Amino acid sequence: MKIGQLAQQTGTPVDTIRYYEREGLLPRAARTEGNYRIYDAVHLERLAFIRRCRSLDMTLDEIRVLLCFRDRPLESCEDVNTLLDAHIDHVADRIRELLQLEKQLLTLRECCRDGRQAADCGILNELSHGATEVAGPSVSESHLAATHAGGRRHVIQRKQKHGED
Amino acid sequence: MKIGQLAQQTGTPVDTIRYYEREGLLPRAARTEGNYRIYDAVHLERLAFIRRCRSLDMTLDEIRVLLCFRDRPLESCEDVNTLLDAHIDHVADRIRELLQLEKQLLTLRECCRDGRQAADCGILNELSHGATEVAGPSVSESHLAATHAGGRRHVIQRKQKHGED
DNA sequence: CTTGACTCTGGAGTTGCTACAGGGTTTCCA
DNA sequence: TGGAAACCCTGTAGCAACTCCAGAGTCAAG
Numbered sequence: 411m412k413i414g415q416l417a418q419q420t421g422t423p424v425d426t427i428r429y430y431e432r433e434g435l436l437p438r439a440a441r442t443e444g445n446y447r448i449y450d451a452v453h454l455e456r457l458a459f460i461r462r463c464r465s466l467d468m469t470l471d472e473i474r475v476l477l478c479f480r481d482r483p484l485e486s487c488e489d490v491n492t493l494l495d496a497h498i499d500h501v502a503d504r505i506r507e508l509l510q511l512e513k514q515l516l517t518l519r520e521c522c523r524d525g526r527q528a529a530d531c532g533i534l535n536e537l538s539h540g541a542t543e544v545a546g547p548s549v550s551e552s553h554l555a556a557t558h559a560g561g562r563r564h565v566i567q568r569k570q571k572h573g574e575d
Numbered sequence: 576m577k578i579g580q581l582a583q584q585t586g587t588p589v590d591t592i593r594y595y596e597r598e599g600l601l602p603r604a605a606r607t608e609g610n611y612r613i614y615d616a617v618h619l620e621r622l623a624f625i626r627r628c629r630s631l632d633m634t635l636d637e638i639r640v641l642l643c644f645r646d647r648p649l650e651s652c653e654d655v656n657t658l659l660d661a662h663i664d665h666v667a668d669r670i671r672e673l674l675q676l677e678k679q680l681l682t683l684r685e686c687c688r689d690g691r692q693a694a695d696c697g698i699l700n701e702l703s704h705g706a707t708e709v710a711g712p713s714v715s716e717s718h719l720a721a722t723h724a725g726g727r728r729h730v731i732q733r734k735q736k737h738g739e740d
Numbered sequence: 741c742t743t744g745a746c747t748c749t750g751g752a753g754t755t756g757c758t759a760c761a762g763g764g765t766t767t768c769c770a
Numbered sequence: 771t772g773g774a775a776a777c778c779c780t781g782t783a784g785c786a787a788c789t790c791c792a793g794a795g796t797c798a799a800g
Binding site: 455459462463466467476479480483484487490491494495497498501502504505508509511512514515516518519522529530531533534537538 | 620624627628631632641644645648649652655656659660662663666667669670673674676677679680681683684687694695696698699702703
């Protein structure tokens with residue numbers, strides 16, 4: 411089948427499939443005379459696997475590792491368990507952070523119930539003189555990601571680091 | 576004061592301060608003879624404000640709006656409230672998603688309690704033939720971001736979209 | 741006068757895509 | 771047979787919020 415069909419069958423955008431190929435998650439597809447990629451059931455399975463992992467919010471690097479195990483069925487799968495445990499920890503950490511964050515935001519929101527002048531806005535004042543810590547090793551330290559992103563549908567990711575010494 | 580001191584006092588990396596200037600969140604700093612940036616208390620306050628907002632996981636665009644209100648103290652702050660409410664919704668949505676995700680991951684983890692050969696690994700098999708839906712409008716739809724990111728310390732963000740029709 | 745700490749600019753890299761532009765191929769229908 | 775629509779190709783740039791680097795200049799101390 412051609413890339414469009416594969417895309418449809420797995421619910422993956424065409425661009426994304428080509429991207430996975432570039433990234434080495436999918437093997438280079440064979441080509442027709444006219445230079446179109448052609449795929450078979452093996453590709454389809456592999457892509458479905460990848461997508462299932464992505465829907466569980468794994469990174470491409472994590473998925474690479476899992477694919478590696480799939481390709482070597484005789485090795486122990488202990489590391490699969492380890493990887494998954496780590497991933498679960500990340501998610502749990504992030505949940506904890508966000509709950510914390512939600513609490514802070516709700517507290518902040520309480521500062522200004524009714525519409526006033528900005529000068530008297532409890533929220534702006536609070537943010538200006540902050541009971542909320544200014545910087546600290548606050549948000550993350552733990553490998554996790556943020557709250558919202560630009561586009562419409564299906565947003566999943568972003569990153570930031572932060573140096574200190 | 577110079578940029579290094581400002582950095583230290585606010586717990587912000589130097590590069591980030593310069594980045595905020597480029598982005599227009601901080602005004603262009605005055606310069607010394609030797610072309611070093613110099614800052615005063617006003618800059619410090621503004622940067623602290625920005626960092627407090629960032630620690631609440633707001634985007635730079637959201638912060639831009641808040642700064643705007645800070646700079647026009649006579650206008651109504653209603654929109655501040657609205658913005659914060661929207662932000663709170665984003666966070667709440669993301670929490671819901673992650674809890675859902677955590678449940679799925681724990682279920683998956685149950686599939687393989689002990690170390691076996693990868694061929695018999697319940698997790699790999701489950702991911703291969705998935706009770707977890709393959710694609711679907713699963714993860715987000717709602718403006719939010721993901722679970723973990725590459726670097727060491729202080730990770731905050733990432734993004735992804737997903738086209739369908 | 742040298743060393744080292746600090747600063748400058750500009751550009752590339754991060755993640756996982758998405759969205760073109762500018763072209764070629766296939767297929768269908770009149 | 772011919773022409774348009776629908777599909778495919780490559781390559782490049784963009785997103786968010788930084789981070790990191792190279793190559794250079796500045797400044798204070800010894």
